[in-house]
Amino acid sequence: MSILIDPPLWPAHGTLFSHVVSDHSLQELHEFARRTGLPQRAFDRDHYDVPERRYRQLVDSGAQPVSGGELVRRLVASGIRVPGRHRPEKLDKILLRRWVRTWRCPDWAGSCWQPGARGTANTTTGFTSCRFLRPWMS
Numbered sequence: 001m002s003i004l005i006d007p008p009l010w011p012a013h014g015t016l017f018s019h020v021v022s023d024h025s026l027q028e029l030h031e032f033a034r035r036t037g038l039p040q041r042a043f044d045r046d047h048y049d050v051p052e053r054r055y056r057q058l059v060d061s062g063a064q065p066v067s068g069g070e071l072v073r074r075l076v077a078s079g080i081r082v083p084g085r086h087r088p089e090k091l092d093k094i095l096l097r098r099w100v101r102t103w104r105c106p107d108w109a110g111s112c113w114q115p116g117a118r119g120t121a122n123t124t125t126g127f128t129s130c131r132f133l134r135p136w137m138s
Helices: 026-036 052-060 068-078 087-105
Strands: 002-007 010-012 013-024 048-051
Touching: 002 048, 002 052, 002 068, 013 026, 013 052, 013 068, 048 052
Parallel strands: none
Antiparallel strands: 002 013, 010 013, 013 048
């Protein structure tokens, strides 16, 4: 039974974020969050998103540093992981990415697509100027 934290590699809101999970139970995760002062709004179904500035404090409080891959493997093995397909707020982005990969946007060679972090499609901002996809982006 461990609280795990991955390195702060996930960019958002002008900083980098880590994920904090339990490989045992959500109860253990929420107790750790309460004890370390993580706000409830940082919880996202099976993990807490925490800014880089909190990383050292959380490790010092008992979170075990692991790679992102190890964190996901242990979260899946615990049965706590909530897959993306069960996250309705992410489904539109997932479907849009698949649509663009499969059918290619008519403006693909134009300026409608911009790469996101690490060269991946950033569906929340990357396609906002596309005249074909704009109606589905709101």
